[in-house]
Amino acid sequence: MLFNSIHFLIFFPVVVSLFFMLPKTVKWILLLIASYYFYMMWKWEYIGLIVLSTVVDYFVALGIESSANERRRKLLLLISLSVNLGLLFYFKYYNFFIDNINMAVAIWDKEIVLPYADVILPVGISFYTFQTLSYTIEVFMKRTHAEKNFGIFALYVSFFPQLVAGPIERPQNLLGQLRELKGFRYENIVLGLRQMLWGMFKKVVIADRLAFFVNLVYDNPDQFHGPWPIMATLFFTFQIYCDFSGYSDIAIGAARIINIDLMTNFRTPYFSKSVKEFWGRWHISLSTWFRDYVYIPLGGNRVSVFRWVLNLFITFVVSGIWHGAAWTFVIWGLIHGLAVSIESYHGVRPLFKFKFPIWVQRSYTLFLVIFAWIFFRAPGLNEAIDIIDNMLNWNANIIGEIKRIETKELYNLAIGIPLIILLLIIEMMMQWKTTISLFHKLRWVRWASYIFLLIIIALFGVFVDPSDFIYFQF
Amino acid sequence: MKKLIKYLLVFLVIVYSTFWLLDVLFTNIYQQGSYYKTQWLNNKENNVYDFAIHGSSRPYTCIDTEEVVENTGLKGINISLDGSTTPTHALMLEMFLNRGNKINTLYLNVDNWEADTEVIGQFSYPRFFPYYKEKAVYDHYKEFGLKWKLYRYLPFVRYAEQNTTWGLHQLANSLFDFKQPAYDAYGTKIYESTDYHGTKDLFEYNFDTTGQMKYLNKIISMCKENDIELVVFVCPFANAETDQKYFSGLNEFEHYLNKRGVEFYNFGDKYNKRFDLFVDEDHLNKYGVELFTEDVAEMITETQIKKAGQ
Numbered sequence: 001m002l003f004n005s006i007h008f009l010i011f012f013p014v015v016v017s018l019f020f021m022l023p024k025t026v027k028w029i030l031l032l033i034a035s036y037y038f039y040m041m042w043k044w045e046y047i048g049l050i051v052l053s054t055v056v057d058y059f060v061a062l063g064i065e066s067s068a069n070e071r072r073r074k075l076l077l078l079i080s081l082s083v084n085l086g087l088l089f090y091f092k093y094y095n096f097f098i099d100n101i102n103m104a105v106a107i108w109d110k111e112i113v114l115p116y117a118d119v120i121l122p123v124g125i126s127f128y129t130f131q132t133l134s135y136t137i138e139v140f141m142k143r144t145h146a147e148k149n150f151g152i153f154a155l156y157v158s159f160f161p162q163l164v165a166g167p168i169e170r171p172q173n174l175l176g177q178l179r180e181l182k183g184f185r186y187e188n189i190v191l192g193l194r195q196m197l198w199g200m201f202k203k204v205v206i207a208d209r210l211a212f213f214v215n216l217v218y219d220n221p222d223q224f225h226g227p228w229p230i231m232a233t234l235f236f237t238f239q240i241y242c243d244f245s246g247y248s249d250i251a252i253g254a255a256r257i258i259n260i261d262l263m264t265n266f267r268t269p270y271f272s273k274s275v276k277e278f279w280g281r282w283h284i285s286l287s288t289w290f291r292d293y294v295y296i297p298l299g300g301n302r303v304s305v306f307r308w309v310l311n312l313f314i315t316f317v318v319s320g321i322w323h324g325a326a327w328t329f330v331i332w333g334l335i336h337g338l339a340v341s342i343e344s345y346h347g348v349r350p351l352f353k354f355k356f357p358i359w360v361q362r363s364y365t366l367f368l369v370i371f372a373w374i375f376f377r378a379p380g381l382n383e384a385i386d387i388i389d390n391m392l393n394w395n396a397n398i399i400g401e402i403k404r405i406e407t408k409e410l411y412n413l414a415i416g417i418p419l420i421i422l423l424l425i426i427e428m429m430m431q432w433k434t435t436i437s438l439f440h441k442l443r444w445v446r447w448a449s450y451i452f453l454l455i456i457i458a459l460f461g462v463f464v465d466p467s468d469f470i471y472f473q474f
Numbered sequence: 475m476k477k478l479i480k481y482l483l484v485f486l487v488i489v490y491s492t493f494w495l496l497d498v499l500f501t502n503i504y505q506q507g508s509y510y511k512t513q514w515l516n517n518k519e520n521n522v523y524d525f526a527i528h529g530s531s532r533p534y535t536c537i538d539t540e541e542v543v544e545n546t547g548l549k550g551i552n553i554s555l556d557g558s559t560t561p562t563h564a565l566m567l568e569m570f571l572n573r574g575n576k577i578n579t580l581y582l583n584v585d586n587w588e589a590d591t592e593v594i595g596q597f598s599y600p601r602f603f604p605y606y607k608e609k610a611v612y613d614h615y616k617e618f619g620l621k622w623k624l625y626r627y628l629p630f631v632r633y634a635e636q637n638t639t640w641g642l643h644q645l646a647n648s649l650f651d652f653k654q655p656a657y658d659a660y661g662t663k664i665y666e667s668t669d670y671h672g673t674k675d676l677f678e679y680n681f682d683t684t685g686q687m688k689y690l691n692k693i694i695s696m697c698k699e700n701d702i703e704l705v706v707f708v709c710p711f712a713n714a715e716t717d718q719k720y721f722s723g724l725n726e727f728e729h730y731l732n733k734r735g736v737e738f739y740n741f742g743d744k745y746n747k748r749f750d751l752f753v754d755e756d757h758l759n760k761y762g763v764e765l766f767t768e769d770v771a772e773m774i775t776e777t778q779i780k781k782a783g784q
Contacts, residue, residue: 020475186478411643447485451492458493458634459642 001041003250004204011038012254019258020184027181028155031258038160039124046122049087054157056083057132061139061146061153073140080136084129091121096325124164126322130289132157135171137293144171152178161254165247167265167285174260182259192257194450199249201453206419207243208462210235212412216405218377221386223404225396229387231413236377237370238420241270244283268427273361275339275368286322290315309345313337328375328384335372415460422456490629497629500645504604507648509655511555512601515566520574524548525774528563529583530595531556532709536758538767539660545771548778552661557597559588560689565602565614567693571700572610579703579777581770582693585756586708586742589727590685594618600636664763665753672754676715679742681723683730694734705777706731707739710766712752714743739773741766 001007015034022030040047060080064073089097098114105112135156138144147153156175162168217224217232224232248265255262269282279287298311320333345351356364378384390396402410429435438445508514511534525548527533534554543550553570555562563582571577594615605611606625615622625632633640647653657663697704714720720743728738744766745751751762758766 184475186475189478408638411638411641415642447488450485451488454489455492455496458496458630459637461634461637463635464638 001038003247003254004200004208007041016257019181024181024183028152028178031159031178031181032151032155035155035158035160035163039158039163042123042164043120049091049122049125050128050158051154053084053087053129053132054154056080057136057157058147058150058153061136062148064136064139065146077136077140080133084133088125088129090117091119091125093321093325094119127166127168128157128163130168130286134168134289134293135175138171144175147171147175149179159255159260161251161260162262165244165251166283167248167251167263168289169262169285173263177260185259188256188259192253192255195253195256196250197253197450197453199246199251199253201457202242202246202249202423204461204463205457206423207239207246209412209419209460210239210242210416211462212409213416214239214377216409218379218383218387221378221383221390224401225390226394226398228398228401229391231416233370233374233377233387233391235416235420236373237270238423240373240376241266242423268431270366270369271362272365273358274343274365275336276343278365278369279336279340286319290319290322294318305345305348309341312344313341316340323376327381328378331381331384332372332375335368335375339368419460493628493630497633500630500633500640501604501607503645503648504640507644508651509644509647509653510601511655511657511661512566512598513604513648514655514657514661515553515570516573516605518551518570518573518575521551522549522576523551523578524778525550525579525581526570526577527552527554527581527583527770528567529554529709530558530563530585532585532756533581533583534657534661535663535665536709536763536766537662537770538664538763539662540658541767542771542774543660545768546774546778548774550660550774552657554583554661555595555598555601556663558595559591559593559598560584560693561592561614562595562598562602564689564692564696565611567696568610568614569605569608571696572608577700577702579705579774579781580693580697581705581707581774583709584690584706586679586681586723589690590682590687592688600632600639603632603636603640606632664760665757666760667753668759668761670712670749670752670754670759672712672749672752672756674713674749676713677711677755678715678717678719679711680719681727683723683726687730691734694736703777703781705737705739705773707770707773708742709756710741710745710751710758710762711743712745712747712749712755714746716743716746737777741769744769 001011011034015030018030019027036047036050039050057080060076063076067073067076095116098116102113105114135144135147135153139146147156152175155178156169156171159169159174159178214232214236217229218236221229245266252262252265263285265284267281267284269278272278272281295311295315298314299307300311301308303311314337316337317330317333320329320331320336323329323332342351374387375381375384378387402413405413439449504513505516508517525546527537527539527542527550531554534552534556537552539550539552542548553566555566558566567580599615602611602615603625606615612626615625694704696702724740724742728740731738745758745762748762751758751765753759
């Protein structure tokens, strides 16, 4: 079920109304049923994968907690890792792996072709797998207790607002809240609805509108040169931000309405002064997951400088692979890994003695992030190279290329820029103390803002064939 | 809880009123425009035409109506809509007549595959949105389900959903005519391209005469009620499989129409496999249009002579 669908528009108020009507002790049952229903609306058969992960990790965690034998504890953790990462590998990476083996083998013998798996990627598998893994690891590390109530644990794995695209929660934050579900809180409903409205604006107005031109250029890289691939990449920069942070806002807002606080996932990442800072503000729940369960176990920064930089590099490459089974994602991770490694090295052994002005630091970060998005968005490596090549080619018939496209595509291109400016203005205003104070003090300012957003959503939102959220594919 | 319900109600009233105002404003402006053919046609009132050509994108793009008018000396108009199906043809005709326009003979192209369809033309339905509150339009669409009923009562929702078709750009276009429409003064659009982009594999363009023909019968009834002579024809195809099934389907369809007093002309296979005359499987290029326009002019002359002789 998509957040930007009529189905959700009916589903959510029904769930919320029932949630507040039911007694405290059975609220979790409603949420569990709602969560499974939410997932099964996509493909009911794949609910079995969530159930499998839930059952395995429930018993593994209980086993780990009750055992004093370190070998047994490690074995149980290994079972959890194998089952969860095994499922993830099979559904997400198996065909990519076979594809590369077949390509390598074809150098010697073209007759040998290993069979591909006929599967589709279960939506959200990377998210709920990481969430349930964090639970068993935390229990293993003795930083949290194993959950005794199977239903509550099942809800922790499948909680519908953040099931398919995060934020990837930790047991310390979410499990306790699910055990103690609270009743009606007016303030939370207002805050939640406000955040959902803002998320919806980012998704249906900015992300989906920009997607038209991005798709046009990235699906036909040979047909656009000079400013058009540059503009499409710039549009994608805002499209993916609004798509993913929009989803997170709706998820966090929806959870807040039922008094669940999910972690913040984005903090204006494009205003970062370094790539390292960018990763502290972009998809925070994933960055911290990799920090806690990959980077620190590798040794973190408590090792030699070379090893430390290597640890950072490895973490980012793994993060790239997490995003998708394709070489483009590996390169995307490599670019970020390289940048963070150099920045970190520069932090302890400065490569130059002067300090750049803030605007230079911000421009460098933004440029590098935008450049890396080319690999993230392009359907393949060849297309990514074509896009970069075409960006540098200003001798083609640039005006002719844009005249060929349909009126509605031109419209999408023309309103893309004002919409991005509107987004930046609102996001900047949201940081200003004066605006925040006005917003909190004056009701008419708040209400006018809501109506304004609703009108903008009605005028510029994309509602015909609503698109999936980009991060669903991960 | 009471506070929340109170505020939600007030908020809903404000939102509803705002969207109602926007709906009234946008509807009034859209109705003045002429970018879409529905806008142009719905601004025509109390005209008398000797003939009107009607149907889907095929009669819209395959007949040079101006040439037909010059050749026959009759007053004519092309009221076809691209992307439309038989239900939409019925609606467009009803709206055109409701505006006091008179037609002596209606030449209706029927596309074989959808003579019996009850499916709304996906491209053409949003173009009726500025007229949604007219009885004919609402009565037509409400039969297709709840969503279509809600469009009538939830203000502005239809424009929001279809804001790529309508939206602010069409608001500006309706006010200032920034972009010229694709059709000419007679309601025809002729493709400029002469290249063939379709498949050359043969295709079975067969008539299915087993259904209810709900909307075709509606058009037949409307014509009878308004004293319009109806002639049905089929525009040419590039790749028709002209086997026995094709001809028996044609015969059955002709028989079906003749029984209801409607004359039928088939041009479906006239330029079959002449890919040099088409832009795709079922639309002619400008060379094809030249040839087919002569055929249409002949058909009109012939039917007019017959009519005069009666």
